[in-house]
Amino acid sequence: MTYPGETEFEMFGLFEMTPDLVCIVGKDGYFRQVNPAVISKLGYTADELFSRPVSSFIHPDDAEYTSRERSKLLEGKTLLNFQNRYVTRSGNEVWLEWTSVYLPEKEIVFAIAKDITERKRKEKEVAVMYNRYKSLATHFKSRIEEDRKYLAYELHEELAQLAAVIKMDVAWIYQHGPGEATEARERAENALILSDLLIRTIRRVSFSISPNMLDDLGFNATLEWECREFSILNGIPCHFTSRCNDKALTREVQMDLFRICQEALGNVMEHAEAKNVSIDVNDDDHTVTLRISDDGKGFDTGGLALSAGLQHMRQLAVSINGQLVIQSEPGKGTVVTAVIPGS
Numbered sequence: 001m002t003y004p005g006e007t008e009f010e011m012f013g014l015f016e017m018t019p020d021l022v023c024i025v026g027k028d029g030y031f032r033q034v035n036p037a038v039i040s041k042l043g044y045t046a047d048e049l050f051s052r053p054v055s056s057f058i059h060p061d062d063a064e065y066t067s068r069e070r071s072k073l074l075e076g077k078t079l080l081n082f083q084n085r086y087v088t089r090s091g092n093e094v095w096l097e098w099t100s101v102y103l104p105e106k107e108i109v110f111a112i113a114k115d116i117t118e119r120k121r122k123e124k125e126v127a128v129m130y131n132r133y134k135s136l137a138t139h140f141k142s143r144i145e146e147d148r149k150y151l152a153y154e155l156h157e158e159l160a161q162l163a164a165v166i167k168m169d170v171a172w173i174y175q176h177g178p179g180e181a182t183e184a185r186e187r188a189e190n191a192l193i194l195s196d197l198l199i200r201t202i203r204r205v206s207f208s209i210s211p212n213m214l215d216d217l218g219f220n221a222t223l224e225w226e227c228r229e230f231s232i233l234n235g236i237p238c239h240f241t242s243r244c245n246d247k248a249l250t251r252e253v254q255m256d257l258f259r260i261c262q263e264a265l266g267n268v269m270e271h272a273e274a275k276n277v278s279i280d281v282n283d284d285d286h287t288v289t290l291r292i293s294d295d296g297k298g299f300d301t302g303g304l305a306l307s308a309g310l311q312h313m314r315q316l317a318v319s320i321n322g323q324l325v326i327q328s329e330p331g332k333g334t335v336v337t338a339v340i341p342g343s
Helices: 010-015 036-042 046-051 060-074 117-176 182-209 219-234 251-272 301-306 308-319
Strands: 021-026 031-034 079-087 093-103 108-115 238-243 277-284 287-294 323-328 334-341
Touching (some): 021 036, 031 046, 036 046, 060 079, 060 093, 060 108, 093 117, 219 238, 219 251, 219 277, 251 287, 251 308, 251 334, 301 323, 308 323, 308 334
Parallel strands (some): 238 277
Antiparallel strands (some): 021 031, 021 108, 079 093, 093 108, 277 287, 287 334
């Protein structure tokens, strides 16, 4: 469809049959030519399209940034895959994806657009479903952590206290029992050792279930404690460094990074045969990086998909919008890196 008086764009007729929207817009911001697809999609007559500036057909929410991009276009920048919304004559929104170029010698913009309304609708549905599932996942994670916290409290406050009482009773029997009952004293001495071990085990297990230190002392102090505890229990030096402001991390991020660290240290303890381990936390350029490395025997990363522990760590990283990277070779140790976007 050609506007009266405009005959200089004879080549425009080649686009009359294309389903894509093709138009020529003057530097003044008015349509100069449009193909039938523009009229069909927007529902306006040719006269209505030519009588108003193009900006009047654009969705109000997209008008400002469209104007900014148009200014760049008139300065010589080609627009590729630019998306905005138009309002049809019936009031519906239509998403269009434009490729536009400015011809300064004629002071016109030549533009072609595809209707991506259906694609945008599906993207919105996917986004809604993703947010819904993420919200549910966050809810379940919170419930699980609350249950863990309760169980940890019961272990520490109830079982540990009972074990402590038993230890006191055994100690009394050991001290006041008949001196000639050698076997009984030996058994009491052994019971003292076992009860002490039981108390320490209960406390360690309660911490692994729910590290209350995260709330009391913070992320860095908790990881440092975990590192020190790992060294004591396994006899493997574990070095901790941090250049991270843990107060900037949400409770969820702190907890999931801690769980990733726990899982990685558990793998080192069970499989790595390492002599040294290091934990490093870094906060740089709005990214938080947790790195656990060891000098153990390493492994072939080709079989990683079968590792339940690795899958768990990856799920934890993904749940906080991060990613997990594993670097390992036989005989060259392992590096587990969790990279999380900062706030």
